[in-house]
Amino acid sequence: MDQQWANRAASAEAAIAKRHLRRLWQLPATQLGVVGWPPTRKDLAFGTWHYWWQAHLLDTLVDAQVRDPRPERVESIKRQIRGHLARNNGRWTNNYYDDMAWLALALERAGRLAGVPSPKALSTLAAQLTDSWMPEDGGGIPWRKQDQFFNAPANGPAGIFLARYDGRVRRAEQMADWIDETLIDRETHLVFDGIKAGSLVRAQYTYCQGVVVGLETELAVRTGDDRHAARVRRLVPAIAEHMASAGVLRGAGGGDGGLFAGITARYLALAATALPGDSDADVAARDTARGIVLASARAAWDNRQNVDGLPLFSAFWDRTAEVPRTGGETGRSIEGAVIESAAPERDLSVQVSAWMLMEAANVVAQHQGAQAN
Numbered sequence: 001m002d003q004q005w006a007n008r009a010a011s012a013e014a015a016i017a018k019r020h021l022r023r024l025w026q027l028p029a030t031q032l033g034v035v036g037w038p039p040t041r042k043d044l045a046f047g048t049w050h051y052w053w054q055a056h057l058l059d060t061l062v063d064a065q066v067r068d069p070r071p072e073r074v075e076s077i078k079r080q081i082r083g084h085l086a087r088n089n090g091r092w093t094n095n096y097y098d099d100m101a102w103l104a105l106a107l108e109r110a111g112r113l114a115g116v117p118s119p120k121a122l123s124t125l126a127a128q129l130t131d132s133w134m135p136e137d138g139g140g141i142p143w144r145k146q147d148q149f150f151n152a153p154a155n156g157p158a159g160i161f162l163a164r165y166d167g168r169v170r171r172a173e174q175m176a177d178w179i180d181e182t183l184i185d186r187e188t189h190l191v192f193d194g195i196k197a198g199s200l201v202r203a204q205y206t207y208c209q210g211v212v213v214g215l216e217t218e219l220a221v222r223t224g225d226d227r228h229a230a231r232v233r234r235l236v237p238a239i240a241e242h243m244a245s246a247g248v249l250r251g252a253g254g255g256d257g258g259l260f261a262g263i264t265a266r267y268l269a270l271a272a273t274a275l276p277g278d279s280d281a282d283v284a285a286r287d288t289a290r291g292i293v294l295a296s297a298r299a300a301w302d303n304r305q306n307v308d309g310l311p312l313f314s315a316f317w318d319r320t321a322e323v324p325r326t327g328g329e330t331g332r333s334i335e336g337a338v339i340e341s342a343a344p345e346r347d348l349s350v351q352v353s354a355w356m357l358m359e360a361a362n363v364v365a366q367h368q369g370a371q372a373n
Contacts, residue, residue, distance in 0.1 A: 005362035012355035015310040030083035059106035063359035101157035151194025156211025210264030247295030251316030254344025262353030269360035297361035313354030315344035
C-alpha cells in the first residue's frame with residue numbers, strides 16, 4: 001500500500017518535535033508545544049498558554065500513534081497530558097466550553113486508541129459539557145461560562161465527545177438537532193458561527209463546517225438514523241462549493257485561525273471513511289470529502305518550505321509558505337482569541353493544523369487502498 005502520506009505525516013511530526021516540543025518548566029515527564037518558532041524567551045518559558053492549541057497537539061499525537069504505533073510516542077502522549085494539567089494550574093477545566101470539548105476529545109482518543117486512559121479528567125470534562133446545556137436561553141451550550149453566545153465550535157466538538165463517551169448519544173443528538181434548526185444557512189447549507197442574545201452571528205468558518213460533519217457522521221454511525229447521514233450529504237458538497245477553491249480548504253491565517261482548516265480536514269476524513277450507506281449520494285459525499293482532504297494535503301505539501309530538512313507549512317495551503325524570522329511580531333490574545341504572528345507560519349497552530357492534514361490524508365488514502373483491495 002502507498003506510504004507517501006504516511007511518510008509526509010511522519011515528516012510533519014518530526015518538524016513539530018524538533019521545533020516545538022519542550023519540557024515544561026524543567027518538570028520531569030512533561031512536555032508542551034512552544035507556541036511559536038523561532039521562539040521568544042517568553043515562549044520557551046511557556047509564559048503564554050493556549051489551552052486548545054495544546055489539546056489539538058495531543059489529538060494529533062494520537063493520530064500519529066494510530067498510524068505508526070511506538071512505545072516512545074505513548075510516552076510523549078503521557079508527557080503532553082501531564083504538561084497540560086501542570087500548565088493549567090492542576091485543573092482540567094477552564095472557562096471556555098469549546099476548549100474543554102477539544103481536550104475531552106483528545107483525551108478520549110488517547111485512552112481508546114493509544115492506551116493512555118484519563119478517566120477522572122474525562123468524567124470532569126463530561127460533567128462540564130453536559131451541565132452547560134441551556135435550551136431555556138436559546139442554546140446549545142455557550143462558548144464560555146457566564147456568556148450568552150451559543151456557537152457551533154462549542155456544540156460540535158462537545159457533541160462528538162458525548163456521542164463517544166459513556167453512552168451519551170441522546171445529548172449529542174440534541175446538540176446536532178439544535179445546530180441544524182438554528183445555525184444552518186438555508187441557501188448555501190453551510191453552518192453559521194452561532195447566536196448571541198437571540199441574534200444570528202452570520203460568520204461562516206471552515207471549522208464550523210468540519211465539526212458538524214464530524215458530529216453528524218458520528219451520529220449516523222452510532223444511531224443508524226438517516227437524518228444524520230442526510231445532513232452530511234448536504235454539508236460536504238457545500239464545503240466543496242464554498243470553502244475549498246480548486247478543492248483546497250480555505251486558510252484563515254495564523255493564531256486561532258491556523259487550526260480551522262486542519263480541524264475541518266480531520267472530520268472530512270472521518271466522513272470519507274465512516275459515513276454509512278450505499279446510495280449514490282452516500283458514495284458521492286464520501287468521495288467528495290476524500291477529494292478535499294487529498295487536494296488540500298497535496299497543495300500544503302507542494303507549498304511547504306524545507307528548513308533544515310524538515311517541512312514548514314503555509315497558513316494558506318494554496319500559497320507558498322513564508323519562513324518566519326527571529327524578532328518578528330508575535331501572536332497575542334485579545335478578548336479570548338489569539339491573533340496571528342506577523343508571519344503566521346510561526347504559530348504552532350498553523351504547523352499542527354498541517355500535520356493534522358497530513359495524518360488525515362494518510363487515513364483516507366489507506367482506507368481507499370484497503371477498499372480497492
